[in-house]
Amino acid sequence: MNTTASQPGANALPPIVLIHGLWMTPKSWDTWAARFRAAGHEVIVPGWPGIDDRSPEDVRTNPSALEGIGLAKIVDHYERIIRALPTKPIIMGHSFGGLITQLLADRGLGVAYVGVAPGQPAGIPTLPLSTAWTGTPILSNPFDRHGAKPLSKRHFHFTFGNDLTHAESDRLWKEQAVNSYNQVFFEGVSGAIRGKGVSKVDFGRADRAPLLVITGGKDHVVPPAIGKAIVKKYRASGPAVVEYKEYAGRTHRMVSQAGWEEIADYALSWATSHALATA
Template sequence: MSSTKTPIVLIHGLWMTPKSWETWAERYRALGHEVIVPGWPGIDDRDVADIREHPEALRGIGLQQIADHYERIIRALPEKPIIMGHSFGGVLTQILADRGLGVAYVGVAPGQPAGIRTLPLSTVRTGFPILSNPFARNGAKPISKGHFHFTFGNDLDRAASDAIWQDQAVNSYNRVFFEGVSSAVLGRGPSKVDFGRADRAPLLVIAGEIDHVVPPAIAKAIVKRYRSSGSSAVVEYREFAGRTHRLVSQDGWEEIADLALDWALEHAVPQQV
């Protein structure tokens, strides 16, 4: 792998904290990269137990606020980074790409931005505990062990999935989920991006074959939308057999982490000196 020391920003997804990126972050740091893994506003550097016990800081926070939070962090860096995001972090990665903040982008099982209406039944099921109660739009609902097993641990037996839930899972930002779904359906809202932007740095979309949250149908629809926009900006797709939504930590994650970084370094837009 290249020894280029481009900084890397990793963005976690819903129900997770920066801890979900420990695997990739440690691997990239061992290669000499500065790796920045900020938490969403309200999560910051808090531990999982504290967030579960005191989820109040997660309530009412939306995609715009989270994207602005990451933009402030990235603009404070001495140079533009590679930006990688998982799940809803992949939506944020696309929003930040639309703002021109990185030299290359990787969406790992990324959620869809506004206007991509592909919603397989498994995706709808993953959001049902939140979407079924619109009166809790600004709440912070915990994810049950059973729902976590369907959403993140569908390659594991229940005991192994429960162990990961105990170690990593936190409450939801309900507003983020409502905004993500409504933006996708209506084609407007805080996740809206300019698919046709010609000066966007290269984007790689990675999907897992048996992902229940962002199955390949969604990932392919994202790539198709960018490619059909008329933009010459690079957008590529990779799919991994037997992989779930837990692409960043499922057995064999090293292969995906290495591909993501190699691709990003190869395609990164040169920075002006």
């Protein structure tokens, strides 16, 4: 297979790479992946290194493969997968997957990018109180920065299930939640505050393909303030297309929350139209 991704043909549907976030596995994308495949796209949903195609229960039982893995190794992992595709894909990422999407955009690997409730790159220190609270299980113990801390059901409810009852959230935790990559979280927070590190991107890169940032009004992890700060930084730094879309009443789990179809369809329509324009 050709190891260098090229531009899609004018009439071809570009493949789509979906990147999950921290505490999740590729299963979190089941909704969007099925919908995009039904629309005729090839959809690739790789797991982070250490997760791969393992079930959430298996990862929770033995999370040792997640320990000591940092952001650079994860981004390199996705770059290898993308360069093995015959054409450049649309890249979409959720949460920390949205930060990974921006780092892949900095490497010029896609024809369009969508960050769904994306983490911020280095140099955007916006940190609302609710965001800070979501990181306390990890940040409270700096001596375990290379560990893989489990996510309690209580914290999962605050982070992902704040539109659900506790019982509904607990069921979702069992189906989807996994341990953290502590190093990734420390690197993300450090980069946002210090303005440098592995999460740094070239905000002014003129040839970057179009980027869409989506946020939800009830998101405790990446509230609209973070999404707006990301877009403002990109727009102030260079001419590449960066757009913003906010959905009232949506939580951090907007890829599967009731009404997810509206967001998925908008993201796909936006990405395909901009990908064709880029090509």
